[in-house]
Amino acid sequence: MSLTALPDPAPRITYGAVLGSPHVARLLGGTLTGRLPNAMAPVAIVLWALASGRGIAFGGLLSALYGLASGLSQPVKGRLMDRYGQRVVHLPAAVFNSGLLIALPVAGAHGGPVLATAIVVGAGLNEPALEAGMRALWPSVLPDARRRHAALALDAGTQGLLYIVGPLLVAALAAACTPSLALAATAALGLIGTLAVALAPPCRRWRPVPSARTDTGQRRRLTSRGLVWLFASLAGVGFTIGAMNVWAIAMAEHEGQGMLSGIIPAAFSTGSFLGGLLYGRRSWPGTTTGHLATAGAAFLAGWLPLLALLGPYAATIVVVVPGAFLTVVVACAFTTTDSLAPAHRTSEAYAWLILSIGAGQSAGTALAGRLAEHSVASAALPSAGAAFTLIVLLAARPHLIPTGPTSLRGRHRRPPPCRYKAR
Structure with a gap:
């Protein structure tokens, strides 16, 4: 009787x-630092408008235009990165973005x-597309799929921290000094973070994959049915986030506790961070498409208690749950995008995904603002956005599975396999 040794289980990824x-710590830290202006600039612009006597209405308009211009330009910058590389797009964008933010208090006042x-x-328009660029870099930085899974979850989970740290930092600088200094700090952090990423070896070595034809002679399209459905579903995620911010x-205002407007989104972001940490620590059974649908269902279920018109403390605790599943939805969406998008247009596909969430967030903010005085409708809007996401994901599920020849993960500048000749 012989015993066959079982293979050692794969060690847990930490x-x-x-x-x-x-390069992982540098790229992740640089990307987070460079993306702080995403959360800082809109707040700093409003505070500058108030301090300069322009009024909150004008400041809100400027803040909205900044976010809209940044979102709409994302696919263009993604397409440019896929054609010419990341450095030639990141560096000029960071210089112009920082220079214009610094110039606003001087030129705008006069x-x-x-x-x-x-x-x-x-x-x-010149805000660097660091998020899309970072997602495109992960395969070449971490060829191991399990480590890449953990890094992607960590990347997605830490996004929420930007919207906690960024506004607090702007408020502190504006209160201690001036809003102009807050704008200058925003510009400096964006430039420093972008330089850290753009000058890192993986970014310098990264080259776009040349356009190729599939076995059927057709170029894989970015407008495939699966990607369109996926991007539409993520607009519902953005709608939910925008509606939640206004509901908070x-x-x-209803409770007379001004801090709730920041505490509730902070609790949601904390849940997102913790959910990302948990999701990235292990490999989960099933397919990415299955994970996406399951996380979408849990995301919806987490919002349903708000329909009971909970008090402020209970509501603050409840929003942690959908926040935890937000990271899973986003991480799985990026993985699905990678499998469906043409290899030579990956960065652009990521940028469209980001734009979809941003566009949905703007719509959710606008509608929630109209319904803010109706407590039931205001509390129901986050659930409505999450329900839209789940319905679209379930309808799109057959189209979210790659059916043709697809490129392997790590297709950007992936080193060729080593070959050893037996002697």
Whole structure:
């Protein structure tokens, strides 16, 4: 009787091991630093408008235009990265973005609202597409699929921290000094973070994959049915987030507790961070498409208790749950996008995904603002957005599975396999 040794189970992936991999800590830290202006600039612009006597309405308009310009320009910058590489897109964008933010307090104060609007729109158009670029870099930085899974979850989970740290930092700088200093700090952090990423070896070595034809002679399209359905579903996620932010403000006004407007989104972001940490620590059974649908269902279920018109403390606790599943939805969506998008247009596909969430968030914010005085409708909007996401994901499920020849993960500048000749 012979015994056959069973293979050793794969060791558990730790975040220490992931962050200790070459270039990972620098790229992740640089991307997070460079993306802080995403959360800082809209707040700093409003505070500058107030301090300069322009009024909150004009400041809100400028802030919205900054976000809109940044979102709409994402696919263009993604397409440019896929054609010419990341450095040639990141570096000029960071210089123009930082320069315009610094120029706003000087030129905007003396040039009138038209010049201020032009400066803000120009700054938004030139915000570096670091998130899409980072997602495209992960395969070449971490060829091991399990480490890449952990890194992607960590990347998605830490996004929420930007929207906690960023506004707090702007508020502290504006209160201690001036909003102009807050704008300068925003510009400096964006430039420093972008430089850290753009000058890192993986970014310098990264080259776009040349356009190729599949076995059927057809170029794989970015507008495939699966990607269109996926991007549509993520607009519902953005709608939910935008509606939640306004609902939190409405509850804060109703309860007479102004801090709730920041505490509730912070609790949601904390849940997102913790969910990302948990999801990335292990490999989960099933397919990515299955994970996406399951996480979408859990995301919806987490919002349903709000329909009971909970009090502020209970509501703050409840939003942690859908926050935890937000990271899973986003991480699985990026993985699905990678499997469905043409290899030579991956960065652009990621940028469209980001734009879909941003567009949905703008719609959710606008509608929730109209319904803020109706407590039931305001509390129901996050659930409505999550329900839309789940319905679209379930309808799209057959189209989210790659059916043709697909490129392997790590297709950007992936080193060829080593070959050893037996002697």
